[in-house]
Amino acid sequence: MSLPTQTFTITRADLVAYAGASGDHNPIHQDESVALSVGLPGVIAHGMFTMALAARAVEAWFPGAEVVSFGCKFTNPVVVPAEGGVDIEVAGATKEADGLTTVSLTVTCDGQKVLGMPKAVLRG
Amino acid sequence: MDQSLVGKTFPPSRPYAVSEDNIREFVAATGGTYAGGPAPATFPIVLAFDAMNAFLEAEAIDLFRIVHGAQDFAYERPVVPGDVLTATLTVATLRQIAGNDIIGTTSAITDESGALVCSTSATLVHRGADA
Numbered sequence: 001m002s003l004p005t006q007t008f009t010i011t012r013a014d015l016v017a018y019a020g021a022s023g024d025h026n027p028i029h030q031d032e033s034v035a036l037s038v039g040l041p042g043v044i045a046h047g048m049f050t051m052a053l054a055a056r057a058v059e060a061w062f063p064g065a066e067v068v069s070f071g072c073k074f075t076n077p078v079v080v081p082a083e084g085g086v087d088i089e090v091a092g093a094t095k096e097a098d099g100l101t102t103v104s105l106t107v108t109c110d111g112q113k114v115l116g117m118p119k120a121v122l123r124g
Numbered sequence: 125m126d127q128s129l130v131g132k133t134f135p136p137s138r139p140y141a142v143s144e145d146n147i148r149e150f151v152a153a154t155g156g157t158y159a160g161g162p163a164p165a166t167f168p169i170v171l172a173f174d175a176m177n178a179f180l181e182a183e184a185i186d187l188f189r190i191v192h193g194a195q196d197f198a199y200e201r202p203v204v205p206g207d208v209l210t211a212t213l214t215v216a217t218l219r220q221i222a223g224n225d226i227i228g229t230t231s232a233i234t235d236e237s238g239a240l241v242c243s244t245s246a247t248l249v250h251r252g253a254d255a
Binding site for chain 1: 149150152153154155156164165166169170173174177187188189190191192193194195196197198199202247251
């Protein structure tokens with residue numbers, strides 16, 4: 001079963017708030033010059049921020065479901081501009097087996113996949 | 125970084141008391157609204173990140189050279205307000221690719237009774253100075 005695609009916008013202000021809430025104060029998520037100095041294309045979103053948005057999508061599709069496992073690779077950086085924001089699209093498809101629902105996600109930014117094999121397994 | 129790190133377990137992070145306020149701040153920072161109940165699926169990263177910071181500090185690794193490669197969570201039960209949790213990090217794998225260190229870690233997140241709440245693995249890409 002395929003699920004309705006959800007869109008989220010990420011801004012630099014979101015990254016500042018996420019740094020505070022998560023404790024991840026890596027300056028590559030705040031400071032353009034540091035990001036460029038380590039070979040990144042610019043300030044990038046925390047991978048865990050994008051993953052948190054994917055988790056929000058799963059929660060919206062399956063409110064209250066218990067998550068058994070959740071994982072992904074961070075395959076492409078999400079570059080967040082200083083002004084405005086960048087959109088992330090989260091699509092999903094489900095398979096059920098043994099009382100568990102596996103949600104295979106597709107998370108893209110400008111049409112390019114940013115997470116590798118994002119997958120959540122749910123119970124109930 | 126050398127292979128002697130593989131298999132090394134670092135001291136547990138200091139106990140973290142999960143409150144509704146902590147969860148609300150985390151949910152708000154990811155654009156959601158929190159109406160009570162269990163923490164969202166990626167919340168245990170707060171614990172895992174604390175353990176990772178201690179690991180990086182112990183090994184004198186600069187955080188700004190770290191890029192996140194992968195993260196996987198396996199949950200024994202949801203995290204709920206009132207939990208007092210610690211994370212214990214072990215270095216599982218270490219490879220060198222194109223001047224970067226690829227560090228595989230696992231963190232066991234346990235409650236006050238010592239019961240496992242969540243185990244999580246992370247791949248950290250440590251970008252070498254010449255990379």
